[in-house]
Amino acid sequence: MMTKMFNPQDYDKHVGSDKPLNKRLYCLKEVEKYFIKQCNRRNLEFDYDVTAYEPFDFKTVNYTTYAGLFIMHPLQPELSYQQVYQAHIDKPKIKNFSEFVLKNYYNRNANKYDYEREVFDEDFDALVVLPGENKLKDNICVAKLKWILKQHNNRVIFKPHPLTKEETLNELKQVIGANESHFAPLHCDLYLLLDKAKTIYTTHISESALYSTLLNKEISPIDAIQKRVPAAFAHINHYLFVNPDAKDWINHVFSSHKSGVLHPEIDDDWKGKMDKYFDYILNVRDRQKNFYIDC
Numbered sequence: 001m002m003t004k005m006f007n008p009q010d011y012d013k014h015v016g017s018d019k020p021l022n023k024r025l026y027c028l029k030e031v032e033k034y035f036i037k038q039c040n041r042r043n044l045e046f047d048y049d050v051t052a053y054e055p056f057d058f059k060t061v062n063y064t065t066y067a068g069l070f071i072m073h074p075l076q077p078e079l080s081y082q083q084v085y086q087a088h089i090d091k092p093k094i095k096n097f098s099e100f101v102l103k104n105y106y107n108r109n110a111n112k113y114d115y116e117r118e119v120f121d122e123d124f125d126a127l128v129v130l131p132g133e134n135k136l137k138d139n140i141c142v143a144k145l146k147w148i149l150k151q152h153n154n155r156v157i158f159k160p161h162p163l164t165k166e167e168t169l170n171e172l173k174q175v176i177g178a179n180e181s182h183f184a185p186l187h188c189d190l191y192l193l194l195d196k197a198k199t200i201y202t203t204h205i206s207e208s209a210l211y212s213t214l215l216n217k218e219i220s221p222i223d224a225i226q227k228r229v230p231a232a233f234a235h236i237n238h239y240l241f242v243n244p245d246a247k248d249w250i251n252h253v254f255s256s257h258k259s260g261v262l263h264p265e266i267d268d269d270w271k272g273k274m275d276k277y278f279d280y281i282l283n284v285r286d287r288q289k290n291f292y293i294d295c
Contacts (some may be wrong), residue, residue: 004048005032005065015094024104027264031070034271035063038278051230053077056188057289061281066206067101072260072277073235080235081282086248086280087256088239094268097254098247102214106166110211113162113252120188125155127197128222129190129208132161133168139203139227144175148201148222157197158183160192204231209240213247236261276280 005178006029039046039061049064052075060075073080104110119130131139148156160169160183163179169186173179184193189206194200203258212219221228221241228234239253240246254261255274264270 005029005063022109024109025065025112028065028070031262031264031270031274032063034074034274035070038274040284042278044149045143047075049232050078051075053230055289056285056291057295058285061278062232064232064237066261067110067210068104069097069101069254069261069263071231071233072274077230077234077289079281081229082262082266082284083258083260083281084235084239084253085254086284087259090256090258092252092255092257094251095255095267096251097248097261097263098214099119100244100261100263100266101210105191105211105214108189108191110205110207111189117189118185118187120157120184120193121182121217122157124157124196126152126156126199126201127193128156128162129200129202129206130160130172131203131205132156133162134163135163135174135203135205136164136168137162139205139224139231140222141224142175144201144222145172145178149176149178149182154181156182157193159193160186161189162187204228204234204241206237207233209233209237210250213240214250216247 006026028181036046045060047062051064052060054060054075056076058074058079059075061072062075063070065070065071073083094257098219126148130136140204156180164186169183173183191211193213194208194211194217197217200208200217201206201222202208202219203223204213204221209219219241223231228291239249253259257273260277262270267273
């Protein structure tokens with residue numbers, strides 16, 4: 001069975017052998033295999049950590065990790081948003097997903113990649129969490145970054161993603177009018193920086209939206225508005241940005257099978273939860289597949 005999350009060739013190609021996957025994620029190997037098995041059984045295609053805008057009669061289910069959790073959603077963004085809303089109005093047995101996420105955070109085990117990090121001891125009020133090289137130019141609102149600099153002056157720090165080229169960062173600094181002092185080192189620890197900031201500016205494709213919400217931080221998006229809907233975690237992060245009660249919302253939503261969120265350390269019957277998710281999302285597809293016909 002060909003997997004993608006733990007495939008060494010794929011991983012080295014997209015991330016690099018110098019940034020190995022955090023060992024805490026390896027408990028999801030069995031989950032990934034079962035997910036692929038279910039897709040094959042139901043004649044669905046699958047992909048790992050991608051975005052697309054398939055029709056309502058979608059053929060592909062995406063999967064990836066989100067704050068250490070396993071998440072699934074169709075490559076049809078509106079149906080992905082629908083599944084989270086349906087999870088919100090569902091009545092599941094509540095599990096403590098927040099505790100799991102915060103435990104990894106406070107144990108300094110939240111990072112997805114495992115590598116030596118630089119120290120950064122500067123004082124600041126606002127933190128801007130930038131996406132990686134492949135998303136930085138197209139997905140970010142430059143006007144918002146300029147606005148943030150104007151609002152916070154020398155009290156804001158930009159945290160580059162570790163998968164970013166130096167020349168790309170230099171170009172960004174010139175475009176928005178920032179200087180070297182506004183930027184944290186490429187390989188410092190994002191999760192140590194979250195502790196210091198009062199306000200977190202981040203994207204619909206970043207796990208930092210979830211951690212920041214659980215840490216009672218004010219969060220605000222920096223996405224280009226036309227790019228936010230199909231983003232990888234957008235179906236979850238959207239509600240974190242707009243819901244004033246998002247912290248209380250998380251456990252309820254993630255506990256429902258309709259959310260597409262699970263973890264074997266939290267969900268006693270995670271296979272049953274996944275089965276129910278596939279039954280649910282395929283029922284959604286069947287009911288809505290003829291809503292819109294391309295001409």
